[in-house]
Amino acid sequence: xxxxxxxxxxxxxxxxxxxxxxxxxxxxxxxxxxxxxxxxxxxxxxxxxxxxxxxxxxxxxxxxxxxxxxxxxxxxxxxxxxxxxxxxxxxxxxxxxxxxxxxxxxxxxxxxxxxxxxxxxxxxxxxxxxxx
Numbered sequence: 001x002x003x004x005x006x007x008x009x010x011x012x013x014x015x016x017x018x019x020x021x022x023x024x025x026x027x028x029x030x031x032x033x034x035x036x037x038x039x040x041x042x043x044x045x046x047x048x049x050x051x052x053x054x055x056x057x058x059x060x061x062x063x064x065x066x067x068x069x070x071x072x073x074x075x076x077x078x079x080x081x082x083x084x085x086x087x088x089x090x091x092x093x094x095x096x097x098x099x100x101x102x103x104x105x106x107x108x109x110x111x112x113x114x115x116x117x118x119x120x121x122x123x124x125x126x127x128x129x130x131x132x
Contacts, residue, residue, distance in 0.1 A: 008104020012049065015103060015126045022132050029053065030060035032132045038096040044068040044109060045101035046075055046083055049125055053101060054078065065095050089117045097121045099128065 022028075033041060041062060043050045046069040054064060058079070067083040069075060075083040084092060098120050100109050106124045113122055 008102075011103045011126070015129050016049075019129045022129065027132045028060075029056055029128055029132065030062050032128045033057075033062045033097075036097075039063060040065055040095050042066050042068055042089075042092070042095045042098045043101060044098055044113070046071070046078060047102065049101035049103070051078065053099065053125060054081070066092060068098065086112060086116060089113060089120065093117055093120055095120065097123055099123055099125055101125045 019029075033039070039062065041057075042065050043053055044067075046067045050067060050069075054067075057064060064081055067075075067078055067081055068086060068089055069083050070086060072083045072085040072088075077083055089098070098113065100106050100113075100122060101124075102109060103124060103126050106126070110122050110124075113120065
């Protein structure tokens, strides 16, 4: 495993730790999204962190319109929520923010998204967790 991958796993671990500390203190992520005026979101990443974010938000007033994933072709949907590929973001812009969950690849993913749909606001899950 190279240093970049190792850092990505470490960053995910530290973010998950903070997320759990927030939850234990009664701070839920839906409060972050409401505070910032984000009512309709999309989740980039249908892996572990993306699914955990979905689980935390699915019974709140935050609407998850779709997931974005590089491997969308094999996924189609998660619990009825469509999974689209990166290029389809340009056609599906009716969101307040896109939350990127793969933390180690955030900068690369953000650059790709800006190239495809520059008007779509983007944040990382890490930022939401730490700003809560």
